Amino acid sequence: MRYMATYDLMETLRNTNAWLGATARTMASYPAFSLMTNPGLQWMAAWGEVTERTFERMVVKPDWGIRTLTCEDGKDHLVSIDTVVEKPFGDLLHFNVQEREEQPRKILLVAPMSGHYATLLRSTVKSLMVNCEVYVTDWHNARDIPVSAGKFDVEDYTLYLVDFMRHLGPDTHVIAVCQPAPLTLAATAYLAGEDPDAQPRSLTLIGGPIDPNANATEVTDFGHRVTMGQLEETMIQRVGFKYPGVGRMVYPGLLQLASFVSMNLDRHSKAFQEQILKVSKGQASDHDAHNRFYDEYLAVMDMPAEFYLSTVERIFKDGEIARNAFTVEGKPVDIGKITKVAVKTVEGANDDISAPGQCIAALDLCTGLPDSMKASHVEPGAGHYGIFAGKSWRNNIRPLVLDFIDQNSGATRKATDGNPAKAGAKTAAKAANSNVA
Incomplete structure (x- = not known):
């Protein structure tokens, strides 16, 4: 059960971050707050928008988009x-x-x-x-x-x-x-x-x-540094109750994504900071270069x-x-x-x-x-x-x-x-x- 608990814990953290982003974006966008100019609220709304999109994309299979x-x-x-x-x-x-x-x-x-x-x-x-x-x-x-x-x-x-x-x-x-x-x-x-x-x-x-x-x-x-026992113990989890494959042993996509991001952490951190700044200034769009890349990059599978x-x-x-x-x-x-x-x-x-x-x-x-x-x-x-x-x-x-x-x-x-x-x-x-x- 601990393998399943770990999987569900990761999914819970992802859901929580998506909820935090949505909450921050919604709260900072109340019409009443627009009565006063507050750069902090603009930044909060931008952070929420980028955060919500980031964590929601992790469980969505992208469309081919070739029509x-x-x-x-x-x-x-x-x-x-x-x-x-x-x-x-x-x-x-x-x-x-x-x-x-x-x-x-x-x-x-x-x-x-x-x-x-x-x-x-x-x-x-x-x-x-x-x-x-x-x-x-x-x-x-x-x-x-x-x-x-x-x-x-x-x-x-x-x-x-x-x-x-x-x-x-x-x-x-x-x-x-x-x-x-x-x-x-x-x-x-x-x-x-x-x-x-x-x-x-x-x-x-x-x-x-x-x-x-x-x-x-x-x-x-x-691959040479770790043993198979270490890999099985640290990387393998059991799918939780939310999905049709409940009980299947998998290498979670969220773990793989963490590995991808850690290889170029500075570059990804800078990209998200710049995107938050662009959103706060109204310079970003739904299909700009950042979103086109990360909508695909963040969508991972087990x-x-x-x-x-x-x-x-x-x-x-x-x-x-x-x-x-x-x-x-x-x-x-x-x-x-x-x-x-x-x-x-x-x-x-x-x-x-x-x-x-x-x-x-x-x-x-x-x-x-x-x-x-x-x-x-x-x-x-x-x-x-x-x-x-x-x-x-x-x-x-x-x-x-x-x-x-x-x-x-x-x-x-x-x-x-x-x-x-x-x-x-x-x-x-x-x-x-x-x-x-």
């Missing part, structure tokens, strides 16, 4: 988000651009299960949708999954990816962002051994810890305890993927059996989460793959977020990834000009900067 897309024909097309595969711990979504011809590039974008929702890849999805059929793994919040659904660890995660790849077929190009990179590599190797005809055509791994020991970071140091613990133990501590010693349901997964899937790695020179060297280790593990089907790229000046979102992704990395996909695609490309990758990049940049209804 229309400006395509290469210059017209705005409606976008429907269809669930094509539905599973207890995650769905496969298709971003269907209506009244547009099916695009020859079919991309499976594997989103991380690392504390944030798949919507963290919103800008990545928008940039690819311009001239690709985009499918995304949408992982569920463990607090909303009943205990009757069973466990979910790294092997189950791998098998989910295997099922998604089988559903999409062999003409798929897979892009894995950050955390899922090693397990996506394992899923591809699993298919190579069990169902070769279902393998995707290409695999792009972006900033993932294939070999966490290749270049140590604060994340990898933490992870199944067995997934979190097995990731730390098997990927980081034991290095099963790095040693090519990973197993699924007792069957060895030999990465060397990948012989037909082109593999590309992308790293950021300034990545402090998955440092350069960790991801490119995948190419050495693909011993059965010719060098002509391997590629790598290190983006100068890019941090972890920059290699899959922002200018570095749109202007530099995305064109390289699409060019790699085209080089390893069996489908006949419909050229828009001499270079379809560059043409797509220009249109994608235009679409990403346009207003989405």
Whole structure:
């Protein structure tokens, strides 16, 4: 019961802070107080507004917010988000651009299960949708999954990816962002051994810890520093009575958020102080840069305890993927059996989460793959977020990834000009900067 009590205590603290913020904002905004000018009341209302929004966003799943897309024909097309595969711990979504011809590039974008929702890849999805059929793994919040659904660890995660790849077929190009990179590599190797005809055509791994020991970071140091017993005792809690997953053992999203914030505490503190000042001066808006970023950043999800613990133990501590010693349901997964899937790695020179060297280790593990089907790229000046979102992704990395996909695609490309990758990049940049209804 103490695990459940701790979970409910954290939720109580979050609720209390949200209530304090709402109370301060409401009290300081009484019309009677406007009879006298009081900067203290203005600051109090601003503090309440920012505080309330901050703590309320922590339990809200963000919306994709992709309703229309400006395509290469210059017209705005409606976008429907269809669930094509539905599973207890995650769905496969298709971003269907209506009244547009099916695009020859079919991309499976594997989103991380690392504390944030798949919507963290919103800008990545928008940039690819311009001239690709985009499918995304949408992982569920463990607090909303009943205990009757069973466990979910790294092997189950791998098998989910295997099922998604089988559903999409062999003409798929897979892009894995950050955390899922090693397990996506394992899923591809699993298919190579069990169902070769279902393998995707290409695999792009972006900033993932294939070999966490290749270049140590604060994340990898933490993984080696603590014991599994310490992690289970301090990080794992049982979902409280408020949610459908009551009784499920999880690694709470609020704990993960505390870890994220502590890594750059000064920067986040300064950002919130500046936002309170802007609100008090009437210079902030509902969708300004601060709110757009933190509405997504603060929205966190619980992870199944067995997934979190097995990731730390098997990927980081034991290095099963790095040693090519990973197993699924007792069957060895030999990465060397990948012989037909082109593999590309992308790293950021300034990545402090998955440092350069960790991801490119995948190419050495693909011993059965010719060098002509391997590629790598290190983006100068890019941090972890920059290699899959922002200018570095749109202007530099995305064109390289699409060019790699085209080089390893069996489908006949419909050229828009001499270079379809560059043409797509220009249109994608235009679409990403346009207003989405």
